Amino acid sequence: MTLLIGLFFTATVSIIYGFASNWLMLIPAILLYGAGSGLILPYVDILLINYCKAENRGLPLSLSRTLWAMPSTFAPLIAAVIVDHFGGLTVKSAAESIRPLYYIQIVFATFVYISIARWLKAPASNSFEKSMINLESRGFIQDFRDLFKGEKWLGRFIILSTIRSLGMRTDTAFVPLWMVNVKGASPFTLGTITAVGMITYMLLQIPMGRLSDKIGRKKTFFSCFVHSIS
Secondary structure, X not given: OXXXXXXXXXXXXXXXXXXXXXXHHHHHHHHHHHHHHHHHHHHHHHHHHHOOXXXXXXXXXXXXXXXXXXXXXXXXXXXXXXXXXXXXXXXXXXXXXXXXXXXXXXXXXXXXXXXXXXXXXXXXXXXXHHHHHHHHHHOHHHHHXXXXXXXXXXXXXXXXXXXXXXXXXXXXXXXXXHHHHOOOOOHHHHHHHHHHHHHHHHHHHHHHHHHHHHHOHHHXXXXXXXXXXX
């Protein structure tokens, strides 16, 4: 049910973006997108973890991300063709040129929602699921208290990660605008850059998954984290 709620939120986001007539209408869409992503991504990983042995979880998770990245490598190029067909990224036509992309998202989101509602079955009860139920019964706030008590450096790490994420994402929304308005980028330029990024992401997933199974998730995570801020 949680996964379906997240998918419903993401479909609603596409609807709002597709039919929005001013920027104020986009505020609830931004909030729903964050909520939907927070509901979908962790529970998809939980479903995968539930079927894997503890010592071999890295590879299945990385494989799922690789499969997810495959259509994401050519989707930006298809989007570039659609945007260019409907007028490109000029000041007058950009909004209407991008709008058809959200109509397509609505169709796909509806299909995924119906498919999961009909065919995805909940995993059989096991120790992991029982432990999750026990945690839920104790209360949301108490869970966080216990978590921070058990891990001395966890609070500091979360604060630093939040600051890092805020700094890295501050300009994310403005980079495409800068590329278009200052550097004159076309839809195909934006699509190609996104596709190259997804290809890089896809190629690294399985090697990193194997590495995490070999040396441990914590060592792999910290080695990548330190490299990303260096």
